[in-house]
Amino acid sequence: EQAKAAAKAAKQQEASFKRANKHRPKEMSSKRPVSRAREVVAPVRKEGKDPRFEPSRPGEKEAAARRYAFLYDSVMPSERAVLRTAMKAERNPQTKAALSLQLQRLDSRLQQERTRRQRSELDHTVKAKQKEAAAAGKAPFFLKKSDKRKLELVAKFEALQSSGKLDRFMEKRRKHNASKDHRHLPDGRNDA
Structure with missing residues (x-):
């Protein structure tokens, strides 16, 4: 019953807001006393935008991909090799797990870049x-x-x-x- 009463009070308070026009802000009657627990509706803040981190042209993504292609071509694969050797040499299971996670992240980023390149x-x-x-x-079509x-x-x-991995892939798909x-x-049997 308390929940119903609270819901009813909230509904009445919502109904007590008046507007002469839907574009005007909500107004309450000045004849009703203001409660101690005031609910102030904060104005929606405009998000500041930094133009340095936003693409300015439609082809900006492609240009950035070309500019930073060396990361995916040379830097990340070498990082991957370093991580693999470090993981093999590591004895501590916690550190090994952290390295494994890092390696997984790197692999997924490289895979994403490969698929992005194929799509482009x-x-x-x-x-x-x-x-x-x-x-x-x-x-045009x-x-x-x-x-x-x-x-x-x-x-x-x-x-x-072409790489000869088709049979393995199809077998995996079939199993899936x-x-x-x-x-x-x-x-199983549904005996009733």
Whole structure:
């Protein structure tokens, strides 16, 4: 009952705010005394923006990726090698776990960069095809996200095939899908 009473009081207080126009601030009647526990509505502060850390042009990400490509090409792989050797030499399990976590983070960042590069390469090829089509006088076409995803999968498939890892990948996929299907099966016999 106390909860109901508190909710009712909150509703009444909400209803007591008046506005002549929806764009004006909320006003309360001056005839009602102000409670000791005042709820002051703080104005929404504008977030300050630092232009140094915001991309100023649409192509800024690509330019930054080109500028800092050396990090992913030489610096991070060498860091990875150092971490691996340090992890192998380490005896303390806690330090070893911390190094392992650091190595995982580095690996994931390198993997993200690889996928980003593949995607940008795919985008460049698609844009080149669009330019050729436009030059030939054809109507412009724009790929949907699903079509882009399909193209990415095709590229991944071809890369796996060329590296000879396709069979292992497909076997993993089959196992994954089989376990997914197995989850949807009933748990045994339902004897009632």
